[in-house]
Amino acid sequence: MARVISRKPYYALSELCERWSLSVGDIAAYALEGELLLSIPVAALPFSVSDIEHDADGKPFHVPCGKRWHVGTIDLHRIDAFAVLEGTETPVARFLSPAGELLEPLSDTDERAQILVNRAILVVRHAEIERFEAAQATLPSLDAPVSSPSNRGGRGRGAPFKYDWEGGLCEMVVIVNDEGVPETQAELVRKMRDWFAKTLGPDNVPCDSSIERRISRFWSRIKPDVGRPSALRSVHDVLREKAPEKMRRTKP
Structure with missing residues (x-):
């Protein structure tokens, strides 16, 4: 009897549209609003790596950490993901590693370069699918009243620190x-x-x-x-x- 694989490391866009009964336009809306993180798989490509830090006001800045050959998935910024979904191919010059580092593609001469991203190679990592589906399951009904940010407790929407x-x-x-x-x-x-x-x-x-x-x-x-x-x-x-x-x- 053949063994059934219950999960994959990442899933293609077409699989998710079928799984969630959503159109590409729907996926683009979630991506643009930062509710769904899209990725692409790469195999041994060189990148300039920077840590993303935040100042006292929560504004991000980059700390260069050198060069690295990356193997695996890398994440798209929401603006770039939306551009790819709205078009057919888009050159992208910045990505994020799963650990939250800034990755900038390099050429053979270590100059800043771009990766031509086609909609067909977009994927979503397994962990991101689980996070997204859990968030959708806990969303209130559209008929429920929307609370004002001033009425919510806790800290603002500033990005959390990556390291302690x-x-x-x-x-x-x-x-x-x-x-x-x-x-x-x-x-x-x-x-x-x-x-x-x-x-x-x-x-x-x-x-x-x-x-x-x-x-x-x-x-x-x-x-x-x-x-x-x-x-x-x-x-x-x-x-x-x-x-x-x-x-x-x-x-x-």
């Missing part, structure tokens, strides 16, 4: 208190990278550039300077520098 930077800063304080100030910033970056890997998993760690940017102000205050003791030096180091009481002599 507050926890990372707390970990830096623990490192300095328990182990003393690292000799170099690179050593502190390595310790922070290890902490994120242990906390979030080895496949979900911010790049070194992002870590350096986050700890730069902290490091500038505690870094060891010649002739100036750090304000956060280890207590054990300070005690070792003091002469024992029994060896001190008072001048006559």
Whole structure:
């Protein structure tokens, strides 16, 4: 008896239109409103990779993390997804990795390039289908009253932080208190990278550039300077520098 495969890593647009009884135009509406994330599969293409951070006002900015050859699915920005669905082929110069990184295609000479995206290659990842269907199942009826944003509790609609930077800063304080100030910033970056890997998993760690940017102000205050003791030096180091009481002599 043949074994039936119950799921696939991703599904084609035609499969979803049939599954949900929706037209391509309906899918385009969900994509444009940011309610459905569309993707394309790629095999070993080079990309410039950047972490997407947010400032205090929630505005995004990019921290370059180098180059990477990507294999698997990459996600389209909602504007690009809508353009592809409304036309036949659209050149796209920016994508998102499943981890939320910005991916920009590169040419053979490492110059910024574009990928010609055809509607036929659009897919939706299995996890995104589950998320979308769960959201639709919990939506209120169209006849239900719509609440005003001012009447809702909780935080605004700003994008959530991808990494636990507050926890990372707390970990830096623990490192300095328990182990003393690292000799170099690179050593502190390595310790922070290890902490994120242990906390979030080895496949979900911010790049070194992002870590350096986050700890730069902290490091500038505690870094060891010649002739100036750090304000956060280890207590054990300070005690070792003091002469024992029994060896001190008072001048006559």
